[in-house]
Amino acid sequence: MQNKLKAYIKTTELFLKGSSFYRGVLLTIAIVLPLFVFNILDLFAYAPAIALGIFLNAPSDVPGSLRRKINGIFISIALTILITFIILITKPVFVLLVIAITVLSFGISLISAYGFRASLISFSGLLAIVLALAIDKPDIKSIAIHVGLLGLGGLWYLSFSLFANWIFPKKDDDQILSDTLQLTGQFLKVRAKLLVKPNKREKFSKKALILQTQISEKHETLRELLLEGRKRSGRSHSNERRLLIFISLVDIFELALANSLDYSKIDSLFGLRKKHLNSFKKMNKEMGKHLIALSELLIKKGKLPDIELFNDIYQETDKAILDYVDEISLPKAREGAISLRNLQDYQKQLLQEVKAIRRVLRKVKNNSKAFLKTKESVPFLTSQDYSFNILLQHFSLKSPMLRHALRLTIAIVFGFLLGSLLDIKNAYWIILTIIVIMRPNYGLTKERSKNRIIGTIIGAVIATAIVLITQNTIVYMVLAVISLTFAFSLIQQSYKAGAAFITLNIVFVYALIDPNAFTVIQYRVIDTVLGAGIAVLANYLLFPSWEYKNLDSVILNVITTNSDYLEATKHLYHNKEENSLEYKVSRKKAFLAMSNLNAAFQRLTQDPKSKQKESALIYDMVTLNHTILSAIASIGSYVLNHNTTPASEEFDTIIKDITSSLKHAASKLELNETVHFSEEKEIHQAHEKLQKRYNNLSLKRDSDIEAGQTEIDNKTLLNLQEAHLISNQLLWLKSLSVNLNNVTIKYKSVFN
Template sequence: MFYKILKFADSTYFTNAVKVTIAAVIPVVVFSYIGKFEMGFAMALGAFFTYPSDIPSSLKHKINGIFVTALLVSGINLLVNIVYPLSWIFYPFLALLIFLISMISVYGQRATMVSFSCLISVSLAFASINTGWIMVLHSGLILAGSLFYLLISLIFHYVRPHRYIELQIADCIKLTAKYLKLRGDLWTVNADKKSIIEKQLHLQVELNTIHQNIREVLISSHTTSGSSNQNRKMLLVFISLVEILEVALSTAFDHDKLHQKFDDHPNVLSSYQRLAYNLAASLKQLSKSVKKHTKYTSKNTLLRDLNSLQLAIADYENDLKKNTASEGVFMLTTMLQYAEKQVEKIKIVERAFTLNSNSYDLKGLDKDLEKFLTPQYYPLITLTENLSFSSTIFRHSLRLTITLMVGFIIGKILPFHNVYWILLTIIVIMRPGYGLTKARSFHRIIGTVFGGLIAFGILFVVKDIRVISILSIICMLLGFSFTQINYKVSATFITMYVVFIYGIVTPNIGDLVQYRILDTVVGAVLAFLATHFLWPSWEFLNVPVYLEKAIKANQDYLKEISIFYNKKGSISTSYRLARKNAFIEVGNLMASFQRMVQEPKSKQKQLPQVYKLAVLNHSLLSSLASLGTYIQSHKTTSASEAFNVVVDTVLKNLDNAISLLKDNNLNLQANLPKEDLAMRFSELKSIREKELKEGFPIDEEAFQLKMQEAQLVIEQLIWLINLSQSIVKTTKIIKEKGAESR
């Protein structure tokens, strides 16, 4: 229990909550001491407004993001106060302001958080409408509070400059370990492959998110602030983790076939599975060490496990006649080489955390790193291109604007206590997707009711202002800590904090709790109804876009692999970018499926086919990673014409799937007849033997390597053909059923 508390206290979420709590509490305490509580509270609002925009990034982007947010939230507060008395212009002004602020989200994650901060500023502007010099002073104090938060955030950054990235790396290591464990589970006899693959796909979504967070911090710092030793160390670890994931994904064997082939030799598969589990266990142990900030001491037996696998393969080969065992030996040797590569990469990660090196050699891996980041520029055309109903953000902005205006008018017409609570609830709950809005509506209401009742009960018993003040600070800290972890718990603590604050400054606390709950329910209901009826963004409408991107990303990855196999040399930046994009887009496709599952049954159109396509694209990525990893780590022969013909066929299949998604059946490309493909595969099988009969004599080891290459390449090409054909077939079913439903 104590360890869990320490772990939570060291988390990024808790640290961020501590920052905003300090930035909010200090001004309130200082100004209360001199009898100016309202001024301290205005500065605290500035900290609250600015806090959401403090997302992971380089120091330069952090400062710029928070500073721009500080100017915007204070400026918006001033504008609302200026225009509010002008009733004939106020309502159109408010609607336009909300819409424009919402549309900022088209510029990415940071812009989305800035937009959220500005919307919160709009809603809370109605908590204190001022005139004359007072409104200027109030906005100035909000700006001062925002800048004070920036100062606190910078102090935390310089006190523990690398802790955030260490925690992210630790989480990345842990998730990668989970992925390796799942790959090991596939080797269990009669394993539930469907369940395991589904877990892998969910894990891929999490890995994509954490990879992006790490890139934003590490690569931005590496390219803008120079390369420190710590930065190089973490970059080396991160690149190694990405490669470990690729190799894990590349162990794409037909497990049913392997179990049939090696049923009489269970020691072979059990040795490999044991090694796979120990690979995962080693990473999990390392993750714990990084999180605890303790010295890492390796306890793994990976080299011994590798040796056991080698002995198992040798026993298998000796038990069977050489010509009978050759195919199995090639398969097992390939598995052994993948395992050796995993061990090599894990050893690199371990050494990074155990050796006191003053310099980490990236060996050219940091070349063109800036290309792996989303560009940080904000052209006006991005905004104008999204001003149409085809844009999810446009529909959400319009939906949010109408809902907030309706909520504001209801709050003004009916005798509600605080109209800004209705607006605040709508802003916090409402999301572009139905599933998340529904969940947050429910959690917000439950959290508000429980928080209000608990706080009211405490205030009924506790009368000491100092005790209530301490409780309010604790509730604020916990409320912000749980925002991203458990929204229901967060809403409970935030409500308790608000009630405690009002319990200090106002006597009629009973009425306050009732109004707070009522306002929250009204805001939640409005948000839910609007998401359901106002230009809803049902996920089945977005699935074709994610499908197209996933297929195109896999296609680009295959093209890069083909270029590398034909030309050899070193891995290019374009190859690494194609690999990264394939991982991201397949993960995005699965995330889209997850959102669809949260929607009403009537809107889960063709859910089985969407899931099947997500699995097929994941399998395609796995096969590509297998082929790519092999040719990277082996000295391969020249690519034959047959190889290129088969690759072209796979690329044409993927082109056909994309054409179907675009309703462009005229562009479907004719594939090679099955007989021609069969001939090409026969050609691939015999080409190595032909090469051996011609030219100079070749030793036994070289012969084995060439035959191993031929077998692996052929197996992956056959699988790629089958997968690409299945993708076309399933895509066609989706389009046909979609046409019928219309």
Template sequence: MKVMQVSPQRTTSEIKNFVLSPYFGDGLRITFGVLLPSLILFKFNLLNVGITISLGAVCASVPDTPGPILHRRNAMLISTSLVSVVSLLIGLGNWSPYILGILIVGFSFLFSMFYVYGARAASVGTAALLVMTLGIGDVRPILDIFLYSLSILAGGLWYTALSLSLYEIMPYRLAQQSLGDSIVEVARFMRIKAGFYGDQISYEDNFNKLIEAQIVVNEKQDAVREMLFKSREIVRESTQEGRFLLLVFVDMVDLFEQIMSTFYNYKNLHEQFDEAGILKKYEAILLQLAHQLEDTGYALKVGTIPHISPNLPRKIQELKQAISDLENGPDAEKYSPISIGALKNIEVNIENIFVRIKKIKGSFKVRKQRLLGKNELETSPFITHQDYDVKLFKENLSLSSQIFRHSMRVGIVMLLGFIIAQSYPFLHSNWILLTIMVIMKPGFSLTKERNYHRLIGTVAGAVVGMLILKWVEDKQALFAILLFCMLGAYSFQRKYYIVSVLFMTPFILILYDFLGMGSRAILIERVYDTLIGGGIAFIANYFLLPNWEHEKLRSVLTEMLSANLNYYRQVSGLYFGNAYERTPYKMARKDVFVKSANLASAFQRMFSEPKSKQNSIKEVHKFSVLNHLLSSYIATLVLYAKEHFDSIPDLEELKLIAENTEHLLEEAIKVLEHDEQVEPENIRLIKIRHQYDFEEEGAILIPEQFINIQKVALDIYKISEKIKV
């Protein structure tokens, strides 16, 4: 197996990418918004009030994630109002442990149910649970309770005003960073694809990396799509920057499809061409194209103009000549026409990728000249709308709802953690419940991962924190380290949770040292509370109303097949006289990308569950691989059809193969949905008898692509029969 080495250049690129990402921008904004109230009020000997206002700012920052500014504003205002009310009720409830217990159960259930309204609403619920857990046990006079609640409200409003002000100053900054991030991830996807042409490659390992990269690309593109298509200024394209961002995004999605289509039988290619050494040329050019793409992403983040490498056209011409030398050289009889055709098709695809990258880079110059015209893309069909109707909440009040079961589990476990903490004086309700709240997720695998990250991050961070306090005595140096840890904690919280906790623990220890509350005792107590909270959460997720991936496997698999079937119908129809319709086709393509990522994510989560719950794990993995092959083969067909639409010959005989492919996929869906058994004689391959003579060289692979897709559809049907859903 080929050992991958990380070069210093790649490490520098990763650091550069992170510093220019929305994550680091979030960290800077939250750090400033949280720290400033405490610093100002510290000068007036009102540090306790300042810390409370900072807590309100923290709560408002939780739902302030990338997206349309209208959604962010509404979420921050709702969160600010909600946390101030919750802090008031918890403050009053602290007078009675029984009332407090009832509030803990009620709030834990209610705010966990916010998951039914999507990720942003769930983050509003998380903010409410955060202020609830931190307020437990803080008994105050009634006037102080009201002042505490007002301070929370003030902190939330302050942070909301800060975030909205920054948006007004830089309205396109977040969209630029997010789009730049998605371009960098597409470049990473291309690098992994290039690996298939390298020496001693492990096909399975590289394919698994490819699937993981595809998940990330889809997540990034979905985030950018929502940000662009739901922002009025950009949708209207009233500014050059709005037109530019929309144009680049549309071109990038098309480019990703182009990269997806370069999927062939790499094992056969290596067996035939390794000795000739031509596959290394493919790898080198793809890596260079990936670098060009990555450079484009960085340029978008920084605000510079990227430049195309002048030697790329020469490299592509050298590749074309190398293919010609193989085809017409003395050893030409060693290579089949289909294999040579595959090399030509990949080379043509590389040329098209290069042209698309040139076009995207050219958009930067046109933007600077302010010559961009309006894009005719219809955006409304691509926008998903979240329903906030109370009816949706009521419909999920059933044990058949995974979110309801999760909410019940959180409510019960939070009460249990509170009772345990109250039973032992050395335990702290706040930390135990905070650990439970942060760790517990609707699925077992996510809870398991969070638990692991929380424990490792806390222990490692505690050790680092104690070493810092032992060796650093200068208060100014300690404050600088506190700032650094604070920035790290908030920057990594959405990307690498374990790193965020690693920074958060020293930050808290140093903060307590500044407040004169001790540090070593806090360290030991924090580790104890984390262990107890994590242990309770993990056990509960396994035994108490658990959610296993195999329970929703049927819908994930059928949705994937239905998306690929619709995609295939859109594409195959182009070869049989159908007109190209831009919006339906792009909708079908988007659906395939989304459903592919959902399937791959479901498989990853299932793989981390207990062995006894991994129903048909091998079959699901093979199903995922086959569907990726299917969508890649379809992408190859569509790209040829779009580029040579006027020269497509009469392919009427292939229509029978196309219809049989649709039939096989339809039958596979029936098997997964209803466990129906189909008559064996209806499941077969249709063979081609006619030999096509194509004027266009690349078209020689069209019949083979239709045949390959039919074979993959049959394999999907067979594997669907074996999956236990």
């Protein structure tokens, strides 16, 4: 009970000191301040329009480069002014209004094609339609004043946001770094469970895939925040510190992916002797917990957690290797012992990165990790294409974006007509619910609908209880402000809680205007249920975009980027200094592509069971591509972090064959060309030569042991590890690429 209380207090403290709550407070101040000032100046009639302008243009103020943030808010201001003007000018003529809503909804929805920030600008535009429907302006003069005040509100919010960013310039950076540290820590803990729990591997593997997707998304945001900011304002000590943490997190992520072990081989090597793996599991788990503890220090003050524990665990891993060798005896124990040495080596590298993050948090100067040159950062930034061709590419019913735009437009128009036909009070709430709930895929729309309804009912029940207890307008005003802050703070973290606070805010605001607050509560619940129902039905019935139909291009991108990543890894093995940048850029693209495939598969699992066509086959495609990525990362990570021998001709021959195999799989997927594979003699000989090198090193080591040299020197150990890893990973990659071709043929035969 005491531990739960401590955990709750810590969670609450992290939330109150985090950027989400900070953003909620800022938005509340930005809205309340003009209301207060204009009331003092006896100009309160103008204040609501300014508040609406703030509310409309706040969504596009999300973490990212300052330039994109400013441009996004300016575009949002212009768009919301134009939409509000069109809706208000056509409002007197019902037919014109319906046409305006239809055309605007469709056009605004398509803006989302330009990326995440554009989707938030699109949301502001759709929100402008709803809020314009809630307002009556009888003449052109009052319309002009209203839209002018909306623009003024948007400009005020932009100014206030820039001022807040100047006061606390790195709030978003620290929050996203903290979130990434926490997710990476959770990822390492899941990886620890994968090592020793074969019966639960599928469950933990799926959890790991979800975490990988979330981590990759955070990495993209951090690249924009840290690298774009660095290009714009140059180096600063605080920026470099955050960049160093980010670089270590990327390295940890790659190391973890690179050591996605061949668990079937681990099981065959260790069988019932899993006790030898327990210390390695413990090491991963404790490093995960340590990263989570460090994530909290970026948000709240505190002491660095003790690191001495890792020295003890590392000694336990040493003992585990010796115990395994004693129990099995050499040479039979060699392969298992080398696998454990490779695992220990990986964990040692992980620990170095954890220590590097600790040094940054301690603000130790002259950190050993080299700073990234500004010109080298450019290839890591993902540029968004804003050309008109992007929209033209989506003008096809095969495009999920166009289908979503059509679906959303029909749902909005239907909701508006239904509300008008039934003469429902505040019917625009139906449209508002549709807009905030509806997403391109069915599963997320259904989940948000459920959370929206539950949150609204919870908010309505709490509001009813408060209204029954008191009729004090001062209480309503205070609660309206508090609920507004928490609504903005929680809407991204917990949609259900956010919806509850939004309902509370709306009820208390209306209670200040109309004493009969129960009517507001009643219609709020009814309109929310109607809107949610329309959104879910529209997603299911109108131009449904089931995920299995959209996977070809995502899988193709993964295979292509994996092929490029493997080629870059080959170049890295030949010359680290010249090719490390090419390798890291290829790595980033491959990780992002895999993240997109993971996300697509998660969306597939949220579709109705009847629409999860061949989900087991698709899961095989996902896991095969992920395993190929991990195997490539395993070679690349080893080469990058060790002094290696020169790459052999056999290595190049096998890499060329695997790359060709991946390209054949891509060709089959894209062009549906069947390719028949035969084992080439040259490839077989190359594998034999690589294996022979490892065998020769093993025989030499056996001779040394027989001669009484029981202690292995570092050079021999590293040569054995390298020969073992390269030979095994290439053999594994070859097998995986052949399996991928077979599964791709089966996949195309099913979905052709």
